Amino acid sequence: MTTAQTQPPPTASPPPSAPEPPAGIQGAAWKWGVGLLMCYVIYGAFFIARNAVGFVGDSARIIFFHVPCAVLSSIAYFVAAAYAGLYLFSSHPEKRFNLELDAKSAAAMELGFLFCILATITGSLFAGMQWGTFWNWDPREISIVGMLLLYAAYLVLRSAGGEQPDKRARLTTVYILITLIPTVFLVWVVPRIQALQSLHPTSVLANPKNTSAAYKEVLYPSFLAFILLFVWLFQLRFRLYKLGAKDRSR
Amino acid sequence: MGRVADTAGAGPVSAQAGVVTSSRPAWLSEAAALFAKDLRAEMRTKVAISAIGVFTLSALLLLGLATAALKEAQIPIPDTDLTRPAWDPAGKMALLWVLLCFAAFTGLAHSFVHEEETGTSLALRLSMPAGAVYAGKLAFNLALIFAVALVATPLYMLITGMPLGPPLVFLLVMIGGCTGLAGAATIVAALAAKARGTGALYSALGLPILFVFLALLLNAAKTVYAGPQPALDVVKAVGGLFSYGILLITVSALTFGFIWED
Amino acid sequence: MPARQAGKTSASGPGRWYNSDKVQREDHNEASVAWEGVGHRFGARSVFSDVCAQVEAGQVCVVTGPNGSGKSTLLRITAGLLQPSAGAARISVNGQPLDAVARRPHLGYVAPDLTLYRELTGAENLQFFARLRGMTLSRDDLIARLSAVGLRGRGRDLVSAYSSGMRQRLKYAFALLDQPSILLLDEPTANLDVDGAAMVEQVIAAQRRRAGGGVTIIATNEPREVEWGELRIRLEPGR
Numbered sequence: 001m002t003t004a005q006t007q008p009p010p011t012a013s014p015p016p017s018a019p020e021p022p023a024g025i026q027g028a029a030w031k032w033g034v035g036l037l038m039c040y041v042i043y044g045a046f047f048i049a050r051n052a053v054g055f056v057g058d059s060a061r062i063i064f065f066h067v068p069c070a071v072l073s074s075i076a077y078f079v080a081a082a083y084a085g086l087y088l089f090s091s092h093p094e095k096r097f098n099l100e101l102d103a104k105s106a107a108a109m110e111l112g113f114l115f116c117i118l119a120t121i122t123g124s125l126f127a128g129m130q131w132g133t134f135w136n137w138d139p140r141e142i143s144i145v146g147m148l149l150l151y152a153a154y155l156v157l158r159s160a161g162g163e164q165p166d167k168r169a170r171l172t173t174v175y176i177l178i179t180l181i182p183t184v185f186l187v188w189v190v191p192r193i194q195a196l197q198s199l200h201p202t203s204v205l206a207n208p209k210n211t212s213a214a215y216k217e218v219l220y221p222s223f224l225a226f227i228l229l230f231v232w233l234f235q236l237r238f239r240l241y242k243l244g245a246k247d248r249s250r
Numbered sequence: 251m252g253r254v255a256d257t258a259g260a261g262p263v264s265a266q267a268g269v270v271t272s273s274r275p276a277w278l279s280e281a282a283a284l285f286a287k288d289l290r291a292e293m294r295t296k297v298a299i300s301a302i303g304v305f306t307l308s309a310l311l312l313l314g315l316a317t318a319a320l321k322e323a324q325i326p327i328p329d330t331d332l333t334r335p336a337w338d339p340a341g342k343m344a345l346l347w348v349l350l351c352f353a354a355f356t357g358l359a360h361s362f363v364h365e366e367e368t369g370t371s372l373a374l375r376l377s378m379p380a381g382a383v384y385a386g387k388l389a390f391n392l393a394l395i396f397a398v399a400l401v402a403t404p405l406y407m408l409i410t411g412m413p414l415g416p417p418l419v420f421l422l423v424m425i426g427g428c429t430g431l432a433g434a435a436t437i438v439a440a441l442a443a444k445a446r447g448t449g450a451l452y453s454a455l456g457l458p459i460l461f462v463f464l465a466l467l468l469n470a471a472k473t474v475y476a477g478p479q480p481a482l483d484v485v486k487a488v489g490g491l492f493s494y495g496i497l498l499i500t501v502s503a504l505t506f507g508f509i510w511e512d
Numbered sequence: 513m514p515a516r517q518a519g520k521t522s523a524s525g526p527g528r529w530y531n532s533d534k535v536q537r538e539d540h541n542e543a544s545v546a547w548e549g550v551g552h553r554f555g556a557r558s559v560f561s562d563v564c565a566q567v568e569a570g571q572v573c574v575v576t577g578p579n580g581s582g583k584s585t586l587l588r589i590t591a592g593l594l595q596p597s598a599g600a601a602r603i604s605v606n607g608q609p610l611d612a613v614a615r616r617p618h619l620g621y622v623a624p625d626l627t628l629y630r631e632l633t634g635a636e637n638l639q640f641f642a643r644l645r646g647m648t649l650s651r652d653d654l655i656a657r658l659s660a661v662g663l664r665g666r667g668r669d670l671v672s673a674y675s676s677g678m679r680q681r682l683k684y685a686f687a688l689l690d691q692p693s694i695l696l697l698d699e700p701t702a703n704l705d706v707d708g709a710a711m712v713e714q715v716i717a718a719q720r721r722r723a724g725g726g727v728t729i730i731a732t733n734e735p736r737e738v739e740w741g742e743l744r745i746r747l748e749p750g751r
Binding site: 290 | 621
Binding site for chain 1: 437441444445446447451454455457458459461462463465466469490494497498501502505508509512
């Protein structure tokens with residue numbers, strides 16, 4: 001759902017050489033707001049939260065960055081899948097096969113790829129500090145690699161199908177829906193496979209009683225910060241697409 | 251007077267000479283016709299079979315050579331004087347599945363890629379609905395992968411000494427695995443063929459889907475050779491395999507039309 | 513024999529699983545084609561725009577235009593193989609509108625980019641496509657159809673061994689399998705010799721005389737072929 005851009009009415013003076021700065025979710029207020037929130041999170045990660053019990057050195061602080069990124073990379077995929085489903089199956093004639101929906105799902109996939117890379121890197125750093133090796137094949141690591149492969153494959157398909165936008169849109173949206181099956185299995189089934197040992201301290205974090213108040217002070221804002229970051233980047237990316245589309249149709 | 255339509259009902263003979271209509275559901279007979287055509291063409295040209303066959307046989311030979319020493323290796327069981335084979339049966343089955351995955355992705359693309367490259371997909375689009383095309387191609391790929399698995403698995407067991415384990419579970423895992431492989435390979439082939447991609451695109455698209463499936467296969471492999479265990483664990487493992495394949499095939503069937511049509 | 517309500521328009525989409533809404537294919541179906549503001553673009557490039565015409569039963573329409581003006585594209589849109597960027601190509605049979613998928617059993621389509629299976633024989637190709645349309649061809653029927661397009665005695669040869677002219681003839685046998693009420697011919701006499709061209713003329717004449725009136729749409733640049741149609745449309749490039 002795009003937010004309405006409120007442009008000031010054209011004045012009598014000659015047309016402005018630069019476009020008006022956008023209001024709404026791409027606007028400067030948002031940019032500064034997310035930036036400040038993120039600064040708080042970074043500060044809090046190092047100065048407000050104390051060292052956690054059972055973790056090597058300061059390594060637990062990575063939770064504030066690693067976990068939101070990992071969670072968001074999965075959410076991004078489902079956002080993309082929702083737009084893809086709308087593109088193909090919407091009963092609304094305006095929305096169905098509307099290339100803007102495809103652009104939105106592509107934007108979500110690109111951002112998901114970004115967050116997935118970040119999650120993999122931070123996770124690997126953490127594993128290196130905590131357990132000595134930078135990679136073990138535990139289920140959550142398998143999951144994140146699986147998502148990484150998926151995003152990469154999507155981007156490869158997007159560049160390969162490139163000549164005509166509607167053909168590319170059809171192929172990529174279908175691919176997103178088909179890969180719903182592996183994703184659902186990655187997110188919910190693979191971590192539960194008994195046969196694979198888990199090194200991940202996930203169950204510890206999920207229980208709110210286990211984290212001190214100081215941690216909560218940083219953890220919840222960090223989730224909020226990353227979510228807002230995602231939304232803001234998403235809107236920016238979509239706006240870029242719309243500018244490009246205007247340019248192409250001229 | 252015109253010809254009686256081919257909807258459900260007793261099979262009528264038309265007034266037109268030499269034309270008989272069928273009474274099965276239309277898409278099933280269309281898919282069967284496509285399957286028969288693909289089979290006939292494959293018997294004549296042997297493109298897919300030779301590609302898979304050469305790959306599988308050479309992979310098996312190479313595997314046999316490379317793992318000859320590994321087969322004999324033993325590692326000690328802690329706290330006892332006994333040893334166990336370093337390469338356990340679950341590991342052997344895992345490698346078999348890797349081999350079958352590669353074989354599938356070598357040979358199962360041919361059915362769609364050939365149609366796109368020669369341009370015969372246009373004639374098909376004019377003659378049959380998309381769903382029937384998918385059903386026919388899937389049937390062909392299923393037949394192909396089952397045939398390969400039927401030949402490769404006994405050979406593999408001979409070469410590596412992989413035991414059978416409980417026969418029913420083994421059979422179910424093989425069937426579930428092949429079904430999932432065929433489902434994945436078919437839809438990815440359709441996508442890659444339409445995107446006019448090379449084999450690289452085909453592999454790139456299939457990798458995420460296969461990656462998850464392989465994790466499930468590994469789990470199932472462990473279950474086959476885990477000895478006596480609660481039946482629920484077996485059901486979960488085998489069920490996971492089948493559900494993945496069936497879900498994948500269902501979603502593919504629902505979305506295939508969008509790939510196939512321009 | 514009641515023909516059921518024809519398929520829905522755009523909402524049904526290309527993902528349909530089976531041919532549920534078939535209008536019975538009969539000898540005396542009356543068909544018509546209407547182009548309502550049809551335009552198409554590939555990416556940013558506009559091929560043609562705002563084509564408006566109506567072709568009634570028993571008529572022959574010829575579409576001409578320089579290379580790249582979109583004649584083949586217009587035919588593909590009419591066949592339901594391509595969704596136009598603007599407007600619609602509507603086909604109705606016996607007064608019932610047919611959507612892009614439902615119209616295909618009523619079409620005979622011949623074009624340069626149509627290819628039949630090279631690894632099968634001519635007869636096997638016809639048998640296969642006949643089976644897809646719910647028909648089984650007897651041996652006599654096959655021989656008759658092959659002879660009608662001038663391929664008598666060549667049914668047992670692989671299509672890979674056919675000359676380009678023979679392949680074109682086989683395409684006509686393919687298109688005419690089910691006595692279509694609408695014939696779409698893109699470059700009808702491509703690769704054909706004098707006899708072949710005569711065959712095409714006969715096919716078009718037979719289509720005109722068809723009970724109920726068959727529609728023929730030809731895309732061509734040959735001046736002789738332009739004479740075959742009473743309706744003429746000229747496509748200008750880039751408009």
